[in-house]
Each structure stands twice: as structure tokens, then as C-alpha cells.
Amino acid sequence: MPITTGEGTNAVALSFADGAAGGPITVQGVNICGTGVSSNPIQVLVNSIPDMPSAIEGLNTPVSGTTQVYSVEPVEGVSYNWSYPADWTLVSGEGTGTITLTIGEQSGMISCTISNLCGEGPAQTMSVEVQGSGIDDPRGSENELTIFPNPSSGLIVFTGVNNPSSVRITVTDLTGKVLLEVSGKTTVDVSALGKGIYLVRVQDESKISTIKLMRQ
Numbered sequence: 382m383p384i385t386t387g388e389g390t391n392a393v394a395l396s397f398a399d400g401a402a403g404g405p406i407t408v409q410g411v412n413i414c415g416t417g418v419s420s421n422p423i424q425v426l427v428n429s430i431p432d433m434p435s436a437i438e439g440l441n442t443p444v445s446g447t448t449q450v451y452s453v454e455p456v457e458g459v460s461y462n463w464s465y466p467a468d469w470t471l472v473s474g475e476g477t478g479t480i481t482l483t484i485g486e487q488s489g490m491i492s493c494t495i496s497n498l499c500g501e502g503p504a505q506t507m508s509v510e511v512q513g514s515g516i517d518d519p520r521g522s523e524n525e526l527t528i529f530p531n532p533s534s535g536l537i538v539f540t541g542v543n544n545p546s547s548v549r550i551t552v553t554d555l556t557g558k559v560l561l562e563v564s565g566k567t568t569v570d571v572s573a574l575g576k577g578i579y580l581v582r583v584q585d586e587s588k589i590s591t592i593k594l595m596r597q
Contacts, residue, residue: 384396403425404424405422407423428499430500430501431494431495431497431501431502434454434478434502435454437452437493437506437507438451438453439451439491442511443509443512444484444511444512445485445511446578447484447578448481448482450481451479452478452479453478453493456495459497460495460496461476461496462493462495462501463480463491463493464490465490465491465509466488466489468486468487469483469484469485470483484511485511486511489508489509490506490507490508491509492505493505493506526541528581528594531592531595532594532595533571534596534597537570537571539567540567542567543586547565548564548566548585549564550562550564550569550583551581551582552569552580553582554577554580555579555580560579561574569581571596575596576596578593578596579593579595580592581593
């Protein structure tokens with residue numbers, strides 16, 4: 382830690398190189414009679430500008446209107462700075478390594494930087510492509526596979542199934558986790574599911590279709 386100014390005075394400025402280690406600082410008075418006793422040491426802890434955060438964890442194809450969590454690995458003694466598309470809304474987690482967002486209509490980029498007293502480090506980014514809710518006219522056309530009602534809070538009915546006895550219906554969350562499975566029926570009770578967006582996969586002897594379902 383070289384002295385940059387003030388050598389020989391009662392106040393000095395020190396230069397800390399990148400990667401410098403901390404340690405004790407002491408001072409001694411000197412005159413024509415000799416050198417005095419060293420002062421009690423002051424322990425100096427050297428900080429540096431934070432590194433780039435870890436990779437951002439979270440869904441990169443969120444559905445508009447849903448609530449999603451994004452996070453990076455925690456680091457002690459720092460603040461986190463997040464940015465995301467302009468029409469997304471922060472629900473919780475300001476200044477922390479984990480945030481909850483309500484997804485808007487805009488795709489774009491999520492970024493996170495870490496800052497401390499020394500400054501702000503480089504940004505970690507994730508590209509996000511927002512998916513529409515997929516909820517159109519619930520009755521659809523005559524031959525189209527549809528769900529009715531959609532949105533729903535209870536029993537849903539499938540129309541457009543060629544052979545109801547052979548149909549297999551699978552309901553998953555947006556991560557692909559299977560929540561419900563029904564075979565040989567064209568109705569499913571979704572009342573046990575929480576509010577949100579789900580994917581419904583319908584397979585019969587002629588085709589496989591996936592439809593988004595809103596549980597309200």
C-alpha cells in the first residue's frame with residue numbers, strides 16, 4: 382500500500398492496487414532523538430468492485446400476466462440492482478438476489494448487477510421471450526379442440542375430441558410438472574389447482590394438442 386501523498390506528515394493518502402490485501406496500519410513519531418513507539422494498529426479491510434453475478438435462474442419464456450421468480454446466488458455485504466422490461470412489475474425483492482415479478486407483454490432482457498462501497502460490477506443478463514396467455518374464444522370452431530369455460534375455476538369440458546374413449550388429458554404447470562392426468566373422459570375438474578396459467582395436453586388416436594388454461 383504505497384503512500385501517494387503526505388509522507389512525513391500526520392495525514393497520508395494510500396493507494397490500494399486491484400487485489401490488494403488488508404492488514405494493520407501503524408504510525409511512529411520521529412525526531413532528532415530517534416523514533417517513538419508505534420501507535421496501536423488500525424486493521425484495514427480492502428474491498429473491491431464485485432464480480433459478475435451468477436447465472437440468473439428463472440423461466441425465460443414466461444406467460445404474460447403470471448408471477449415469476451428470478452434469482453442469482455447470494456453474496457454477503459452487497460446490494461443487487463435488477464432491470465427488466467418496462468411493463469413488468471416488481472412484486473418483492475428490491476435490492477436482493479431474488480425478485481418476484483409480474484410479467485407484462487414486452488419481451489427483452491433481465492439483468493442483474495452487484496454493488497458495494499467500491500462501485501458496481503458487470504451485469505449478468507438473461508433474454509426473455511414473453512408468451513401470450515393463449516386464451517381466445519373458448520368455443521372455438523366446430524372441429525377445433527377447445528376447452529370450455531376458459532378461464533375456469535372448476536369443471537372444464539373438451540370439445541373437438543375425435544374419440545373420447547381413447548383420449549388422455551395431462552395438466553402441467555409452466556415448468557412441465559404434471560399435476561393432473563385423466564383418461565377416457567372429456568371433462569376435468571381443476572378446482573384443486575391454484576390460480577394461474579396451466580398447460581393442458583390432449584392426446585387422442587388422431588392428434589396431440591396443447592392448450593393454455595387459465596385457472597381463476
